[in-house]
Amino acid sequence: MAHSIAVIVGSLRKQSFTLKVANALAKLAPATLKLDVITLHEISFFNQDLEAAPPADWMAFREKLQKANGVLFVTPEYNRSIPGVLKNAIDVGSRPYGKSSFLGKPIGIVGNSPGALGAVNAVKHLQNIMPGIAGPILGQPEIYLNGVGDAFDDKGQLTKEPVQKVLQQYIDAFAAFVEKQNK
Ligand SMILES: Cc1cc2nc3c(=O)[nH]c(=O)nc-3n(C[C@H](O)[C@H](O)[C@H](O)COP(=O)(O)O)c2cc1C
Structure with missing residues (x-):
């Protein structure tokens, strides 16, 4: 059976490039993976006061x-870091203390930007945040997609061939990584 992967999208924007990248990855994924693209609109602010009786949206997330066999973050960069909505979702997922829902899950991180640097700082920050609360992070290949602004057509389909090529390489490597970690 295919491994299920929670793909967490770090942008709430309707026309988000990040969401389009996540959807493209879902299409490119090999048959050994089933990608479930998750947006973060429904997740309320983390507040430690609510931990004793967590809201339904936290529990659902x-x-x-x-349930996932791995987690794939697809993120833009906001002010040289990850967007606040993504950090909030990680905080929600990491609790209760010692019982992070990311524990043991293999992690992949895909940075993207219409700019030149491909969200490298956001990726590096995620690589700092996750080790204490998750399973191993795929180290190689790294992926920092730059220039995504002209990578999709009006329907959100990926049309930029070099981007497709690196996404394919990444998702194939992630599939092998997930397979190994779930043995
Ligand atoms: C608050 C804010 C801060 C941003 N900071 C960065 C940044 O540090 N590096 C970068 O490459 N792009 C930055 N951008 C531009 C984003 O990469 C761009 O808006 C991108 O389209 C956001 O991702 P999305 O298309 O998935 O919504 C920033 C955008 C916003 C709104």
Whole structure:
């Protein structure tokens, strides 16, 4: 059976390039992976006061993570880091203390930007955040997609061949990584 992957999209924007990249990855994924693209619109602010009786949206998000065989972050960069909505979702998923819903899950990280640097800082920050609360992070290949602004057509389909090529390489490597970690 295919491994299920929670793909967490770091942007809420309707026309988000990040969301389009996530959807492109879902199409390119080999048959050994089933990608579930998750947006973060529904996740309320983390507040430690609510931990004793967590809101339903936190519980639903945690459950999706727990059921997954791996987690793939697809993120833009905001002010040289990850967007606040993504950090909030990670905080929600990481609790209760010691019972992170990311624990043991193999992690992939895909940075993208219409700019020149491909969200490298956001990726590096995620590589700092995750080790204490998750399983191993795929180190190679790294992926920092730059110039995504002209990579998609009006329908959101990926048309830029070099981008497709690196996404294919990444998702194939991630599939092999997930396979190994779930043995
Ligand atoms: C608050 C804010 C901060 C941003 N900071 C960066 C940045 O540090 N590096 C970068 O490459 N792009 C930055 N951008 C531009 C984003 O890469 C661009 O808006 C991108 O389209 C956002 O991702 P999305 O298309 O998935 O919504 C920033 C955009 C916003 C709104």
